[in-house]
Amino acid sequence: MKGYEELFSYFEENLKQQAFDNKPSELYAPIQYTLGLGGKRIRPILTLMACELFGGEIEKALPQAIAIELFHNFTLIHDDIMDNAPLRRGEVTVYKKWNSNIAILSGDTLFALAYQYVQKADTNILPVTLNVFNKTAIEVCEGQQFDLNFETKNNLSVDQYIEMIKLKTAVLFAASLKIGALIGGASFNDAEKLYDFGLNLGLGFQLKDDFLDTYGDEHIFGKKTGSDILANKKTFLYLKALEIADKETRKRLINYFNSKEGGIEKFNEVKAIFTRLKVDRLALEKIEEYRKIGLSSLDKINLLPEKKEKLFAISSLMIERDK
């Protein structure tokens, strides 16, 4: 069984061999640029790992792993337009480097290219793979729309937030594992258990992201903390704080999040409220809860524990990370 590092090198090498250098170059240069920005490649590695878990050769799952990474990068290109994000992995975003039209269209193309890799699945596995892929793609779009809606919505509950990140983020981790498992020869039942493992890990992953954005160590995290608070993003931390705060604190928080003003001072004060209310600890507990549920699904798969070691390790990587 191969671990994260080995699969990372394997995937990077193979992704680099995909040229994506057709014409017009205005369409393909942003695709090459985005894929070249790197990232942890967790999703495709989950696909490869899941395939190997059930005895499949990783080569067999490679096209689907690439498909998932292309799809993920398509969503990043489009999300960055919608979120007015100037930077992605520390580099200028596509719509800023080129323009919105090119970002829309190169994103669309990347989405279509993803399906060209889905298509490489063996005929017997193609219908179910395509089905998982389509369902997930639609859910990710729905999640992004919920996220956009939340910007102007008040009275959001923590549950609504969890439902949003489930669609926007967690289902893609889950689908990455399920598709890999199916290609590896897993039963539908086992593939579903792995889906559930991925879904819960994905929720934990996103909550950890929220946590690090406020509580991360900038030197380790590798990006500036505080962006969520300064953008008035209604994350788990904020919604949980609203839920448990007294009337006065609640009012102060809402006031902060209704204003576009305030830099480091606002960040520090909101963070202090969060800490006083212990929502940082509540977040870490919630993350641990999701990890436990996820691992219990992994447990239920009838394979020797040592076979599952690498997946166990990647779940720690996703959740215990400081960056």
Next chain:
Amino acid sequence: MKGYEELFSYFEENLKQQAFDNKPSELYAPIQYTLGLGGKRIRPILTLMACELFGGEIEKALPQAIAIELFHNFTLIHDDIMDNAPLRRGEVTVYKKWNSNIAILSGDTLFALAYQYVQKADTNILPVTLNVFNKTAIEVCEGQQFDLNFETKNNLSVDQYIEMIKLKTAVLFAASLKIGALIGGASFNDAEKLYDFGLNLGLGFQLKDDFLDTYGDEHIFGKKTGSDILANKKTFLYLKALEIADKETRKRLINYFNSKEGGIEKFNEVKAIFTRLKVDRLALEKIEEYRKIGLSSLDKINLLPEKKEKLFAISSLMIERDK
């Protein structure tokens, strides 16, 4: 064999039965709106016709016909953002009625939904159907990017323009026919001939569109003429005119197309130049040329001529139309 009218009713009725009413409504309302704007539905009808031509039941091709119409509408939603188009089929475009973010995301969702219908193909036909669909989707994106590039590009040739409209418009007509044919049980060879028929008809269709935008009768055409000239769109008419004009006329044309000024006066003067150079006639000849090439491909399919009558009729509808 069913004709255009009958298949139109059949398709409309079945499209209406697809609810597309999931949550969040911000995502699905624009999809329902766009599909409800109507249109000639030529592409899906070609799919149904091609299926029936080879003895298949039209019901069998319905999911693919819907997939193609969804894909087409996805491209319209995104193109309208890129082209800053305020109106589509006489109604406000999605990005104007809602906003760009919603238009990007509901377009993405429509693209994913299209694949949910592609997926309904029988297992034996799914790989090849998916292959044609993917290839076409990528080509359409490439075509749109070439079209965007042409806005700022000089020294374009008529051939480059034809290559652009082939990708942006013609391949989707061609793929609609090919997919229908394959589902109907056509040999790969016959499906390819039908593809070629659709490709040439598609080229003729787009050139007719260009022609009508300048030479159409507004009352019949149903929309204002002159929009291409006023938007400095480098269509066949303009590029052909540049090719054959004397130096002086060429300079005048280029001046007109470098300026954003000028309303009806500019339109009338440019149109007068076109007419003097007979590019209107040259366009109609070119259209006829494409129709002939297309029909000769249809001819080569080894079926009784009366079987092909309805396809022959739709080719006239696409090319002889005044609206």
